[in-house]
Amino acid sequence: MSETDAPVTAAVLVIGDEILSGRTKDKNIGYIADYLTAMGIDLREVRIVPDEEDEIVAAVNALRARYTYLFTTGGIGPTHDDITADCVAKAFEVGISHDERAVAMLRTRYENPADLNEARLRMARIPHGADLIENPISKAPGFRIGNVHVMAGVPSIMQAMMDNIGPTLKGGRTMLSVSIDAQGTPEGAYASGLGAIQKAHPGVIIGSYPNFTGKTFNNQIVVRSRDEALLAAAKAAVEALIAELVAARPAPVP
Amino acid sequence: MSETDAPVTAAVLVIGDEILSGRTKDKNIGYIADYLTAMGIDLREVRIVPDEEDEIVAAVNALRARYTYLFTTGGIGPTHDDITADCVAKAFEVGISHDERAVAMLRTRYENPADLNEARLRMARIPHGADLIENPISKAPGFRIGNVHVMAGVPSIMQAMMDNIGPTLKGGRTMLSVSIDAQGTPEGAYASGLGAIQKAHPGVIIGSYPNFTGKTFNNQIVVRSRDEALLAAAKAAVEALIAELVAARPAPVP
Structure with a gap:
């Protein structure tokens, strides 16, 4: 190294x-x-x-x-x-x-x-x-x-x-990050899928950050890695998960 | 106690x-x-x-x-x-x-x-x-x-x-506090006087909080105590110090 x-x-x-x-x-x-x-x-x-x-x-x-x-x-x-x-x-x-x-x-x-x-x-x-x-x-x-x-x-x-x-200061390799909008999907709906993506992508750190506006959750999923290729792969997986959930979205949960 | x-x-x-x-x-x-x-x-x-x-x-x-x-x-x-x-x-x-x-x-x-x-x-x-x-x-x-x-x-x-x-939660005795405006007096002008007041008033905690507005220091001195009488005595001493410094103020230090 x-x-x-x-x-x-x-x-x-x-x-x-x-x-x-x-x-x-x-x-x-x-x-x-x-x-x-x-x-x-x-x-x-x-x-x-x-x-x-x-x-x-x-x-x-x-x-x-x-x-x-x-x-x-x-x-x-x-x-x-x-x-x-x-x-x-x-x-x-x-x-x-x-x-x-x-x-x-x-x-x-x-x-x-x-x-x-x-x-x-x-x-x-x-x-x-x-x-x-x-x-x-x-x-x-x-x-x-x-x-x-x-x-x-x-x-x-x-x-x-x-x-x-x-x-x-000596800098490390810069941590790259991308933020993916959960498009109104609540944390509970994507948590298990996101956990599976985290397990499958060991070179990245995936965080879920609920942002409560007073009535709705406007959640962001942040994927971080020092490796550009690993980051891109994990980002694609998260985006696919959210797209799938949005497409299958049932009546809104109150 | x-x-x-x-x-x-x-x-x-x-x-x-x-x-x-x-x-x-x-x-x-x-x-x-x-x-x-x-x-x-x-x-x-x-x-x-x-x-x-x-x-x-x-x-x-x-x-x-x-x-x-x-x-x-x-x-x-x-x-x-x-x-x-x-x-x-x-x-x-x-x-x-x-x-x-x-x-x-x-x-x-x-x-x-x-x-x-x-x-x-x-x-x-x-x-x-x-x-x-x-x-x-x-x-x-x-x-x-x-x-x-x-x-x-x-x-x-x-x-x-x-x-x-x-x-x-069990509350303690509430910490009382008063804030005294240093009236534009810089910290360095009152620091030794304030230190003497702190030494003379062991039941209180005196803090000096510089507030820099970009051009001038708008400092606040905060006196805290759980005892109302001790607080009042220390507050009076700090106010007297600031009043004395303001009265004796020479040409402004840039």
Whole structure:
């Protein structure tokens, strides 16, 4: 298997009490999921944890050991509840201190040197051995240490950081996917046929996603594979199944 | 400490390849977070895992052991990729089979008995010893076993199930919260003052939530406590800090 055939996996760790309390609705998980999928990287797990050192350190260590990449969001601002950098240093058992490169980046944001106060300088605290991830929006950088990428929680800043990280990641073979409209056929009508198709097509992953509009199910069947020929064969089988069910459709089931 | 003073905790487990691929954007985490917070239950952790038995069983067992309640969403439909019920049975080491109560519920949905086919009957497979959670929308029930509540992934159905579960949960003391507008003050200007207030008010949790509008930060400071008097004291201290900073505001920092 060549390097590009090896599965490249990832996890996302969202850090923040405000997500768990419901006060802030996460917008980063879906964005990162789309981004990684487009690159052919399998997002395998997501965790959301509170702003507590033990929880963050344990999650960083569990996830970085298990997946090719870990991406974290949140907890890198200047306030007392921003403890992600310290927790990542602790997880890696390295020191942490003000990084001169990061201080220089922050200086470009504050014309008056007095504005770069102690709290703002906290944002330049970087674990030893980490590379910085530039933040074109508010300058305070993220960082990468080992396979862990530490990003801001503010979506626009996270997205800018992700664009800087993207070119440094090794992509897997892109997962190809096709979506087949079940044409109003309810899941229960095609479930056994779809299960048989899944069994007959081991190189593909077939999912059924019910979409309930309030009165009717507008289901989609998604077929995914890294192999174009396998994908096409499974797609044809699913389309034939749906066509057969539509043709034989009896009076509608309420 | 009386029973209502004991912290009541919870975790959410979202099950589904479609969330991890980005194809479907989760809408359930934020809803459940709001719901639990309103009941005074602390949501402490969220995980998203793929439709794979080992991953689901491991996550169910890790989370149910650690928190008062676990809520799962997704994977209880009729198709081959719906394996949540089997995984929960495995996690609890109990059997699973067609539940007559669940079959009766499904019968109310399908006027023609032939429509209640083998695939649809899969939705009546319930781990032994579980109580059912009614689904007023599409009838296929969720279930509760031990401290684990298994719900649908379709948001409207999940929300209806949550309304049925709510009255059975023990609530903690409701977490009170107030939000204080930082009035355009950047985080870096109030971070050290806010940190001092947090240290002086141990019964409260103070968070700073930057809200970046594209050009300016429209930050909110949220003070939370289960104790009304502690909350009021911390709120007054934060308001005084912001008022002081606003009064002393120099020329705006770009």
